[in-house]
Amino acid sequence: MGNSHPVMKAAIVPRYGIKSPTLVSDWPQPLPGDNDLLVRVKGVSINPIDWKIMEGATKLLLPLKPPFIIGNDGAGIVASVGKLVKKFKQGDEIYFRPRKDRVGTFAEYCLIREDEAAIRPGKASWEESAGLPLVALTAWQALFDKAHLKAGQRVLIHAGSGGVGTIAIQLAKNAKAFVITTCGPSGIDLVKRLGADQIVDYREEKFEEVLKDVDVVFDMMGGETLKKSFGVLKPGGVLVTINGIPTPDVAERYGKGIILKTIFKLANIGNHSRAKKAGGRFEYLLMEANGAQLEEIARLVDAGIVSPIVDRVYPIEKVEEAFAYQMSGRAKGKVILTF
Helix, strand or coil: CCCCCCEEEEEEECCCCCCCCEEEEEEECCCCCCCEEEEEEEEEEECHHHHHHHHCCCCCCCCCCCCEECCCCEEEEEEEECCCCCCCCCCCEEEECCCHHHCCCCECEEEEEHHHEEECCCCCCHHHHHCCHHHHHHHHHHHHHHCCCCCCCEEEECCCCCHHHHHHHHHHHHCCCEEEEEECHHHHHHHHHHCCCEEEECCCCCHHHHCCCEEEEEECCCHHHHHHHHHHEEEEEEEEECCCCCCHHHHHHCCCCHHHHHHHHHHCHHHHHHHHHHCCEEEECCCCCCHHHHHHHHHHHHCCCCCCCEEEEEEHHHHHHHHHHHHCCCCCCEEEEEC
16 A cells, blocks of 8 residues: 555645635545544535635634635535444535634545534535535524524615525525515525515615614624614614624633633624614624534425525636635625535
8 A cells, every 4th residue: 555645636725815725636635533524525615704714814713824725614425434423424415514623625525523514405406505504504593593583573684695695584584584685786686586575775775774673683794884783773682793803702712811802802892882872782603513503404405495596616626716706796695616
């Protein structure tokens, strides 16, 4: 056999501050530990967190040492399992979201823990399965774990035609909420088809002027959109964002010390005071890997309740082109890379 270690194609980040990962064709294939699944990757999706990581915006919480493989979710076939793995076997078709400290799905093979994966939806294609884990978990955790969305409540979902927004609309509709969403003119037909009850075209009108008495706001935009969103909350309402500076509880969860917790606390004083003024509360979500929730999402897809929305599919060889399109902000739904 000799000492040759198997190699694979992978999209790597050679240094922080770049716009796209670099494709290399001879990266060492990972070796599974006792608790790992070695997965032959069929497809992965590009997410805004990928370019935040490449820019270095997440370094305080998640220091990664370049060069590293990028990628935060995907779908593939279990190639082998560690001896302590009970839930999956070789040949299983799964979709997954690794823990934050184990990014690296943009490769022919990757390692996943069994509680970060689920059997992929049978009614979805490989590309659709690959595009689901991160956005579906984000939408699920924001609406249900953080906001406790209930039937009959009014929910405002910003950027409804984006990756997270398209899934959030469908989950909120299934929860029997009244769904309001913001999008541009090119996204109106899509969000209508997904079940949005009220659509605010941000080119034509300002959401903060036409909306009020919203129970739940789900924000992906941050910045001014986040600030203005407090004004549409009804007393007792909740605003959940996935954009901006995390709250101190996130630093706590990552085992960070008092300095980072203090920085995060100071950065969010404005948000908490705006929430207090509105008589509501403010929550920051940093989504967590969760195989049990992925099982639930697969059931909803197979029942025809949630449809994954894929905009474009690129072979991994065109990773730079795919990143440029995703970062243009024009994508409706997901941008997928295939192996």
